[in-house]
Amino acid sequence: MTATAPPVAPSDEPDAQPARRSGLRRFVPVVLAAIAGLLLYVTFPPRELPWLAPLSFALLGIAVHGRRLRAGFGLGLVFGLAYLVPLLSWTGVDVGPLPWLALAAAEALILALAGMGIAYVSRLPLWPLWASAVWIADEALRARFPFGGFPWGKIAFGQPSGVFLPLASLGGTPLLGFGVVLCGFGLGGLVLRVLRLKKARDTDPAHGVDETPGANEISGTEETTGPSAARGTGGARLLRDRGVIAAAVCTVAPVIAGVAAMPLVSNDAEAGTARVALIQGNVPRMGLDFNAQRRAVLDYHVRETMKLADRIKAGTVKKPDLVLWPENSSDIDPYVNMDAYEEIQKAAEAVGAPISVGAVVTDKNGDERNQLILWDPKTGPGATYNKRHLQPFGEYMPYRGFFRVFSKDVDRAGNFVPGDKAVVFDMSGTKVGNVTCYEAAFDDVVRDQVDEGAQILSVPSNNATFERSQMTYQQLAMDRVRAVEHGRAVMVPVTSGVSAVIRPDGSIAQKTGMFEADTLLADVPRRTSKTLATRVGAWPEALLTVLGVGGLAWAVVRSRGGRSATARSKGRPANG
CATH class of the missing domain: 3.60.110.10 (Carbon-nitrogen hydrolase)
Incomplete structure (x- = not known):
């Protein structure tokens, strides 16, 4: 006589798995922001690793892209603490940890404002440009407030050598910092765009392009599907994609500018x-x-x-x-x-x-x-x-x-x-x-x-x-x-x-x-x-600050315009 196995009760485990994975995914941006902050700290002396700074901002850009303001603030705070707590450890050498940690926390709160601003402009066309200007505007604030400011840890001060350094001779520390951050956000934007295209191709192999309005998060253009979009190999499509091109330009342009400015840096003795x-x-x-x-x-x-x-x-x-x-x-x-x-x-x-x-x-x-x-x-x-x-x-x-x-x-x-x-x-x-x-x-x-x-x-x-x-x-x-x-x-x-x-x-x-x-x-x-x-003089910082504020203002206008269009499509007043 053959024994029959008892029936197995239904399990809710398969349904729990997606929920658990979804919960874990929520922590990915937090981890990315923390790694980005620690990576930026490592670029500063006594180490001399200036080339790591763009990688730090690439991770930060990926973490905050498309997030709500509150999430951007929180991720910026995580980034700031991971960066500034170890960077400013010297302030507690003889007075203990309280002043050190208080200073690091206060400065990290100002960086959190940058995180919030970057998240807000990240839906704009060419968002790496606006996000980099927001960062410089935040540095300008930190250099003046509170108590006369505390510019320690400006991105430029982690670049005493390397390809970006000659930019300092053109526009001072604001332009040097802007170049580093733009390269990093451009790299982050490039990664995001390539991943989006890959996901769209896997979803719709015939077209290989995301049809979602505003899908091109770099150039702000909307790609259409059809024979022209599907023509060529995946690599060729990447090279023709305007979002990929725009992100690549943001990544490479500061490097080219730094190389071009190198001949302007001279040790000549002009007066003996x-x-x-x-x-x-x-x-x-x-x-x-x-x-x-x-x-x-x-x-x-x-x-x-x-x-x-x-x-x-x-x-x-x-x-x-x-x-x-x-x-x-x-x-x-x-x-x-x-x-x-x-x-x-x-x-x-x-x-x-x-x-x-x-x-x-x-x-x-x-x-x-x-x-x-x-x-x-x-x-x-x-x-x-x-x-x-x-x-x-x-x-x-x-x-x-x-x-x-x-x-x-x-x-x-x-x-x-x-x-x-x-x-x-x-x-x-x-x-x-x-x-x-x-x-x-x-x-x-x-x-x-x-x-x-x-x-x-x-x-x-x-x-x-x-x-x-x-x-x-x-x-x-x-x-x-x-x-x-x-x-x-x-x-x-x-x-x-x-x-x-x-x-x-x-x-x-x-x-x-x-x-x-x-x-x-x-x-x-x-x-x-x-x-x-x-x-x-101070004009580069002023212009970049205006650019950052302008990006935030544009994001406000676009956000209100989007809400108005949604309201009209549903047949109710825009403020309803």
Whole structure:
């Protein structure tokens, strides 16, 4: 007798599978946005992988394309946190994780606005163009708000080398960033269009083209089916598709523009050369308390300068035309403390060249200043430059009473008062433009010094507060971009490293290690011509911002027009 298997009860498992897959698919954009943010972080120094940035934006574009505003905001926030939390980790080196994470979250919220805007314009024809302009508009906002802005992490600052860098000489950091982002969004648009065509071909092999109105998400055209659409192989159809062509143009055009601009980047010495000495004296200790031994910091820089003077006297090196000390090399006010005055004067006389001294001084009004002093070996202190763009929560404390509720570390912030004008030092006939540390992140501050007549740029800095973190390398990358942007050699004297001599083409001629005393000597080109970026000033950023806002406005008009057409087709008022 053969046993009969009992009947199997019906299972709902087959119906559950599609629902489960649908649920998992919802997380794909979130994962893509997170990977895109981490990938963008990896492009920044101390690594040098600028070519990965377009891949990051390709993933971001795919993640937010066609999404609703709320989804775009959320995905932009995920992207921003994945990018900025590791990028800004150096801000918590000595004050703990709370300020670091608060800053990263605040900046990520501004990037979330970009995600929302990109999602909104992603249904427009040529959406990579509008989306890239929206990104630059968001960077412009971040560079100004809040507390004077925080441009750290601008896309341009992750491009100190590579094919896109020459774009900085044409339109500054806004055009450089726009080129990188456009290439990435173009690549993302290309992937989306090819996948759509493949899906349409699989659905309707006879035609191979999606009939859905607005299906061509790049060019905004609607393809028709029929013999002309079906003619040729799949590869040939791809090459003829206007959406594919438009996306490919967006991807390739910035690369071609960068290559075409390369001959404009020059290291020529248009007004001869200047022999420059950069002094890195080092500091007694790392961290926020490095300046607890302020006299030691000054003594270290005097000692290193005296070593240079001995080498000059012995004939082993040629005397420099000028000497550059870093920011905070004399936190003792030499106008008040005669012992500090005498030490600096001794060093200047020994080396026989003017010294740019970074000092903390109190002016006649009682205001504390982060100041550079032009110190002549014969006449002593002369011209001064007061740092104009101060670092909030460091050199000054906005809303000190409010933020003290969260951390008593706010009382360690200074009470500095900003300067109000660009000042170029005439050092033995060489015009040196001053940009103090944090100021290098701001387009207008650097440009003002070149407009004032600077033949070379000096960016004295003090990174000892941030120990051996990646901050030093990120700032050095900024300086390299500025060199190309304005066609100037950039000198970077730092208290504890990395000090560097940067050529006008952005390459590093010499550099020091970190937390070691050292001196760099270099003959650098003096240049007088202005790049197109210097001449046009803030116009590229303004025009790209207008383009981004215009794209958003167009998206609003199209959205309202679409709702009106839908309402009319259903026979009810447009606002019904």
